[in-house]
Amino acid sequence: MTANTHLQINDENHLVIGGCDTTALAAEYGTPLYVMDEQVIRENMRLYRDAMMRQYGSRGLVLYASKAFCTTAVCRIAHQEGLGLDVVSGGELYTALQAGFPMEKVYFHGNNKSPEELTLALLSGVGRIVVDNVQELALLDKRAAELGKNICISVRVKPGVDAHTHDFIQTGKIDSKFGVALENGEAFAFAAKTLEMPHITLTGLHCHIGSQIFDLEPFEVTAGIMLGFAAELKEKLGIIIHELNLGGGFGIKYTEEDDPVEYDQYIAAVSVTVNRICREKGLERPFMLMEPGRSIAAPAGITLYRVGTVKDIANVRKYVAVDGGMHDNPRYALYESKYTFLLANRMDVPRTDCVTVAGKCCESGDLLGKDVLMGEAKPGDLMAVLATGAYNYSMSMNYNRNTRPAVVLVRDGKHRMIVRRETYQDIIRNDLMPDDLHP
Numbered sequence: 001m002t003a004n005t006h007l008q009i010n011d012e013n014h015l016v017i018g019g020c021d022t023t024a025l026a027a028e029y030g031t032p033l034y035v036m037d038e039q040v041i042r043e044n045m046r047l048y049r050d051a052m053m054r055q056y057g058s059r060g061l062v063l064y065a066s067k068a069f070c071t072t073a074v075c076r077i078a079h080q081e082g083l084g085l086d087v088v089s090g091g092e093l094y095t096a097l098q099a100g101f102p103m104e105k106v107y108f109h110g111n112n113k114s115p116e117e118l119t120l121a122l123l124s125g126v127g128r129i130v131v132d133n134v135q136e137l138a139l140l141d142k143r144a145a146e147l148g149k150n151i152c153i154s155v156r157v158k159p160g161v162d163a164h165t166h167d168f169i170q171t172g173k174i175d176s177k178f179g180v181a182l183e184n185g186e187a188f189a190f191a192a193k194t195l196e197m198p199h200i201t202l203t204g205l206h207c208h209i210g211s212q213i214f215d216l217e218p219f220e221v222t223a224g225i226m227l228g229f230a231a232e233l234k235e236k237l238g239i240i241i242h243e244l245n246l247g248g249g250f251g252i253k254y255t256e257e258d259d260p261v262e263y264d265q266y267i268a269a270v271s272v273t274v275n276r277i278c279r280e281k282g283l284e285r286p287f288m289l290m291e292p293g294r295s296i297a298a299p300a301g302i303t304l305y306r307v308g309t310v311k312d313i314a315n316v317r318k319y320v321a322v323d324g325g326m327h328d329n330p331r332y333a334l335y336e337s338k339y340t341f342l343l344a345n346r347m348d349v350p351r352t353d354c355v356t357v358a359g360k361c362c363e364s365g366d367l368l369g370k371d372v373l374m375g376e377a378k379p380g381d382l383m384a385v386l387a388t389g390a391y392n393y394s395m396s397m398n399y400n401r402n403t404r405p406a407v408v409l410v411r412d413g414k415h416r417m418i419v420r421r422e423t424y425q426d427i428i429r430n431d432l433m434p435d436d437l438h439p
């Protein structure tokens with residue numbers, strides 16, 4: 001579901017999500033509030049799962065990239081919908097464990113995993129550790145030996161592909177902190193090194209070229225490059241690659257300007273490429289994985305804010321301040337991301353007012369959008385920001401000791417809290433007051 005078809009307007013001109021009136025949700029749970037539509041999450045997961053089955057058959061698995069939105073409830077949903085899970089930290093791994101996620105379907109990524117995280121991964125039996133570099137390889141082999149384990153790994157490869165997206169979320173080029181590069185022989189050297197590691201077998205290749213990508217072509221090119229590398233490993237080192245993970249990164253519609261392709265087209269395109277190249281190169285068709293995060297979670301979510309101060313500076317700019325900001329959505333501050341803003345309590349007001357939406361942090365760059373069109377907002381209005389289901393809650397923070405909002409899951413007119421709102425007690429829960437604190 002790439003468009004906002006799950007949102008409706010009721011007779012009172014209120015925005016409705018998952019059958020729930022947003023003004024009622026705000027009244028019950030307070031603002032700011034993340035609202036996630038369960039049906040949309042499930043439909044997006046099914047779309048990918050079914051596309052994989054249809055296009056590539058049972059030798060494929062879709063992983064949900066949990067960094068997009070990670071809570072125990074969403075891990076449970078991903079499992080119920082037959083997906084595996086991509087985790088990138090001990091915290092995400094722990095969340096999956098607590099959700100009862102089957103560990104053999106968990107893939108553990110990360111460019112600088114700590115010894116403790118590697119131990120947790122080994123002890124909990126994650127399906128695959130995606131090793132980033134040779135130092136991690138040595139560390140992992142040592143730890144596996146100490147724990148008496150022999151494991152299969154994948155390696156994170158930089159295929160050298162330009163993904164045409166924001167520089168901060170590009171990850172496929174040589175100048176990236178993730179993985180080992182193909183073009184300077186680093187990836188080959190890594191593979192050769194695995195042959196010296198008694199407790200490790202290299203069976204998989206992984207790459208992720210970036211995020212919010214709208215073209216199919218970079219994925220097709222990447223699949224070709226990765227299979228070329230698999231063929232080289234077979235020929236020169238006798239290493240057989242059984243598993244190819246092509247990452248995530250599929251673009252979504254944040255505003256009217258975005259024109260994403262249907263999600264299943266990515267899997268269709270790479271399936272055709274992988275099948276063709278394997279035939280040409282005489283390679284066994286690998287088990288294929290893809291890892292969408294944003295495209296599953298973002299369209300499902302909206303954030304509700306209460307409008308506070310409206311500051312119309314003549315001939316300069318009109319600021320509409322809300323009761324959240326960069327601490328619940330740092331994406332404008334980081335990437336100047338664009339969003340769609342609505343007056344959720346007065347959906348009949350035409351979206352003709354050009355405003356800058358400001359947060360409440362003590363920071364000039366704390367904006368949610370600059371020069372955006374929305375209905376003319378008054379203090380007390382309810383503002384909805386669309387497509388905030390990914391990389392909002394998961395990137396939220398406590399700057400200025402602001403509390404993180406609650407997350408409510410809605411479906412068929414029902415609403416349940418899946419993350420409770422932080423309190424001021426939560427804010428100080430790790431603060432310690434030493435007894436000997438005196439001038």
Ligand code: LLP
Pocket residue numbers: 065067068086109169207208210211212247248249250291292293294295331335390391395
């Ligand atoms: N797999 C790997 C190894 C990744 O690093 C990522 C995202 C994904 C899968 C999922 O990509 P997606 O389908 O969600 O695009 N905070 C940024 C996005 C960072 C993406 C990091 N890696 C943002 O808010 O735009």
